[in-house]
Amino acid sequence: MEAILRSGLVFGKAALLGGLLAGCVETQEAQQATGQAASGTFTAGSPxxxxxxxxxxxxxxxxxxYGGVVxxxxxxxxxxxxxxxxxNRGVNQDQVPNDGFISLLNHDGSVHTANWIGTNREGLILNHPLGSDTWDGRLYVADRDGGTSDQDPSVSVIRWFDLETGxxxxxxxxxxxEGFNDLAIAEDGTIYATDTGASRLYEVSPDGSWRVLLDGAPLNLPNGVAMDNDGNIVIVNIGDAEVITLSPTGATLATEQAVQAGNDGLVILEDGTKYVSSVREGGVSRIRPGEPAELIASNIPSAASMCYDVGGNQLVIPLNPNNAVAIVPLD
Structure with missing residues (x-):
């Protein structure tokens, strides 16, 4: 399969916005410096x-x-x-608080809307978002508050946005x-989130209550998480090559092996096929039901938490500090 790299060739968020969108940069930077949402009305960015x-x-x-990712x-x-x-995570909280933003891309990786959520900070806090998922017309992200200094501890925050209006x-x-890495949402709205550093899986109920569902083994620096077609939770570890299927109560139901360790991204198709991306080793493993894993793409730099583009029948893989996404067409 051919992997297509769509490079942003962008050296900073200000450069991107200055070239693509009209706006008051000084006002936006002042709002960001506080790390708080401005008191005005939220406005989504335009194509x-x-x-x-x-x-x-x-x-x-x-x-x-092409570009639109930082x-x-x-x-x-x-x-x-x-x-x-x-x-997009933007820069770290100790550099510029409240710098995350959301962009929209077309199937070929070209930019539809460079700054859909985050064109200004009016009514918006989006600090340093990582994992994401969609459910019931909403976009959910694993964000965090704090982290602006050594005296300001980070706290995990799950935020959600209207998928139609942003x-x-x-x-x-x-x-x-101190920071979730990825999240997945069950049909009933329950959120499952991984804390990589603590090797924990959290369960967050629709009413906002939460608990630690699993602490430690078989979790080994857990990263990507997704729901399978039976309503079970599937997790990939950074610390090994395991692809673990858990029941909603946290019991281990199955363990498969990706080709590589150091995994981040996880996609599960309707036929049960799993795709796993390794952020450390750069490969994409395909695991068909009942078959061993096979490598379908390799040497992708910083292959992070990918998604399945239904309209394009392809995997889209953000590349962290490379300010780009990779596209892997599927058979």
């Missing part, structure tokens, strides 16, 4: 285009722009818009965790 005499005109269809960690498929939702809808802090 690429220009504003002339207060009239917005979209870019013509014969133009393609330190991207994860992505999800936007079924309603038939777009790829890319979650508007913030709610959040729940988990003060027992």
């Amino acid at each position: 690429l285009g220009v504003m002339v005499e207060d009239q917005f005109s979209p870019m013509s269809e014969n133009v393609k722009v 330190n991207a960690e994860s992505c999800s498929y936007h079924e309603g818009g038939d777009l790829i939702v890319v979650v 508007a913030p809808m709610g959040e729940v802090p988990i003060d027992d965790s």
Whole structure:
């Protein structure tokens, strides 16, 4: 299979926004420096285009722009818009608080909306988001508060947004965790989130209550998490090559092996086929039901928490500090 690298060629968020979007950069930076949401009304960003005499005109269809990602960690498929939702961490909290943003890409990796959530910080807190998932018309992200200095501890916060408008809808802090890595959502709205550093799996109920579902083995620096077609929880570890299927109560049901260890991304298709990306070794393993894993792509730098682009029948893999996504077409 051919892996296609769509490089952002972007050296900073300010450079990206300055070239693609009109806006008041000084005002936005002032809002970010506080690490708090501004008191104004949230506004989502527009697709690429220009504003002339207060009239917005979209870019013509014969133009393609690549980029729109900065330190991207994860992505999800936007079924309603038939777009790829890319979650960008931005810079670290101790550099610029509240710097995360969400961009929208087309199937070929070109930019649809460079800064959909985060075009300004009015009514928005999105500090340093990592994993993401969609459920019931919402985009959920594993974000965090704090971390602006050694005296400001990080706290995991799950935030969610309206998939149609991009508007913030709610959040729940988990003060027992310093930072979730990934999350997945069951059909009933229960959220399962991995804490890699603590080797824990958390369960967050729809009412906001939470508990530690699993602490320690078989978790070994757990990272990617997804729900399978039977409502079970599947997790990949960074610390080994195991792909672990758990019941909703945390009991181990099955253990499979990816080709490589150091895994981050996890996608499960309707036929039960699993795809696993290794952020450390750069490969994508395919595990068909009842068959051993096989490597279908290799040497992808910093292959993070990937998603399945249904409309393009392909894997989309954010590449962390490379400010790009990789695209792996599927058979």
